[in-house]
Amino acid sequence: MGKVLCFGEILLRYSMGGNFPQQQDMVAYIGGAESNVALALAKWKIPVAYCTAIPDHFLSNTIITYYQQMGVDTNTIIKSGERIGAYYLNQGADVKNAGVIYDRKHSSFSELKTLSINWEEVFEGVSWFHFTAISPALNANIAALCEEALVIATKKGIIISLDLNYREKLWKYGLEPIDVMPKLATYAHVIMGNIWAAEKMLGIAINPKLIGSGSDSDLVEHAKNTSEEILxxxxxxxxxxxxxxxxxxxxxxxxxVLYQQGNMYKSKTLFAAKPIDKVGTGDCFMAGLIYGILHKQERQRTVEFAARAAYQKLFIKGDATTSEAEEIEKLIHHE
Structure with missing residues (x-):
């Protein structure tokens, strides 16, 4: 099994407690969608590397050491620029929350350009390349850099996965997602997201009748229609x-739900009472999807594992999961 390479910006997430600033209870977490996928895969013993850009200082070195301890290959991390990107979000809230504040301009990653990464070296030993729609949302240079990577990955026969993360507050450089994402999506073999992101980014229309009912069966039907149109x-x-x-x-x-070869597979519907942290659930699902495909699991088992991994993340503080693969499997079997 070759390595999975996750490409995207590392972030520091600052979460304020309920009594901030009267109590100085702001906590920092290592975050970033692609980082979360890499950390989950490493936790589940999948060979994985992370490609990002961070400054050359003690905090970066501390973070790199952490990734190494977690089992992530850091040889593809680039030292450049002067700052690590960040975002601010109240504890327990979702990154789609209107209150999220991004502080990512002039970060090391956002200042990367085409030809700034030696992809031939970075893709050495890689069999799977994962990226998200968050990176091309930053600026035109990063969007072009993503396409540069996708062209080379395709030539090398590397499997490509795309998460259609939609972050409205990031698309501020004169282009809309629909102007950028369809071209990048042409390279992907695996596309994950939701029906609303597919509309925003790929122009696949929402059917008001199906989403209006709110029933699981109608939503699954819509997901089937969206999936067929994507394919x-x-x-x-x-x-x-x-x-x-x-x-x-x-x-x-x-x-x-998972759609493959004309068949739809739905996970069990799960209910989480009083979740602790909603950040990173989608990333955890993506990691679970990659995990199942790489292990050649049956499709129903793959979607159940990915969904249960995402569900468990709701009860874990921080951006990345700490659940073991064996723990997730046991929870599925004991239901």
């Missing part, structure tokens, strides 16, 4: 996954 528009793609997470007062309802 029709993007011939390289062979697998589409959609997640559904709904906040219901103090609880969360969660399920996911």
């Amino acid at each position: 029709a528009k993007y011939p390289n793609c062979n697998t589409v996954a959609n997640t559904f997470r709904f906040n219901e007062q103090e609880s969360v309802k969660y399920f996911a």
